[in-house]
Amino acid sequence: MAKNHINNYENYLQPFEIACVREVIEQNQRFLLSTHIHPDGDAIGSELCLYHLLKSMNKQVFILNHSPVPELYRFLDPDDLIKVFEEQKHVDILDQVEVCFLLDIGDWERLDSVGKAISRLRRRSPGKPQTVCIDHHPSEKQIADFDITYPQASSTGEILFLLQKAFSVPFNLQSASALYTAILTDTGSFRFSNTTVNSHLIAGRFIALGVNHKDIYQQVYEKEPFAKIKLLAELLNNLHFECDQKVVWYVISKEMLQRYQLEPDEIEGVSDFPRRIDGVQVSVLFTEIDPSATKISLRSTGKVPINGFAQTFGGGGHPYASGAVVEKPVRQAIEQVISLLRTYYYQN
Numbered sequence: 001m002a003k004n005h006i007n008n009y010e011n012y013l014q015p016f017e018i019a020c021v022r023e024v025i026e027q028n029q030r031f032l033l034s035t036h037i038h039p040d041g042d043a044i045g046s047e048l049c050l051y052h053l054l055k056s057m058n059k060q061v062f063i064l065n066h067s068p069v070p071e072l073y074r075f076l077d078p079d080d081l082i083k084v085f086e087e088q089k090h091v092d093i094l095d096q097v098e099v100c101f102l103l104d105i106g107d108w109e110r111l112d113s114v115g116k117a118i119s120r121l122r123r124r125s126p127g128k129p130q131t132v133c134i135d136h137h138p139s140e141k142q143i144a145d146f147d148i149t150y151p152q153a154s155s156t157g158e159i160l161f162l163l164q165k166a167f168s169v170p171f172n173l174q175s176a177s178a179l180y181t182a183i184l185t186d187t188g189s190f191r192f193s194n195t196t197v198n199s200h201l202i203a204g205r206f207i208a209l210g211v212n213h214k215d216i217y218q219q220v221y222e223k224e225p226f227a228k229i230k231l232l233a234e235l236l237n238n239l240h241f242e243c244d245q246k247v248v249w250y251v252i253s254k255e256m257l258q259r260y261q262l263e264p265d266e267i268e269g270v271s272d273f274p275r276r277i278d279g280v281q282v283s284v285l286f287t288e289i290d291p292s293a294t295k296i297s298l299r300s301t302g303k304v305p306i307n308g309f310a311q312t313f314g315g316g317g318h319p320y321a322s323g324a325v326v327e328k329p330v331r332q333a334i335e336q337v338i339s340l341l342r343t344y345y346y347q348n
């Protein structure tokens, strides 16, 4: 059939995956949901949707994350369902949990304290609690007992939509809004290369269900802290160019975050701007983590895939959005990364 007649989303989930998740849910009573440190809209939205799905199946559900919900996404969780994990406070919950759903995560380390606690339990009694990972990051390694990973999905939220549809459980307005936000933010408002027919069709379903897309857009994109915009102004005044102006790089130091009183999770999206410059193909943001570690965030406009480059530093991600941590002070990290990137750029 011609592509211009597409009128329904594609469900790429395998029947055995749906059956397996169904069985895990039916055979257990207590569930823990968690996601990566510094959660984004996809992480938070996916957790909330799965929470409502499990609740509708009369399950006990806890959401415990290493990091708090960023201010920006608090509107999705008016009942404060998502808690910051505290070992002492949550030890009883963890002891009773039978299944952990790990969402939007392809690397166990990024669960941080929650992952460490789960690992400890599983060392004590192997295989308990069971783990199920649902994610869309391209990853070679399996992280859970059962991994459902679809790199072609725009977001983890998209996969959860397909799963809930397969279970024939209707969406309430809260879970529909949560998943709409997941897809909206992970596709950069339907602009990034992971935006597909499917992501649009699914987002459309949510709007048909009554999701207030205008309201969500305002919540997510038009409530920026003024300090973030000022930081952005400073960044844009301090861009550095390489490779015939095709590569742009810039730095966010700890001192800058302190000066503007911003948390690392409050500066999401600033890397969008430098790559908008005409002619720029690759942008690199260096973020100082501590005096001996620097995070690099790479974005590509599509001509040069950069996940291979991130992998040389032990990182990874998507072809056009990836990152790594370089165990070096920021000045040394810049020197090494930029000199290697020059070679990489001309070879790719």
Ligand SMILES: [Mn+2]
Residues within 6 Å of the ligand: 042, 043, 104, 136, 155, 156, 186
């Ligand atoms: Mn995601």
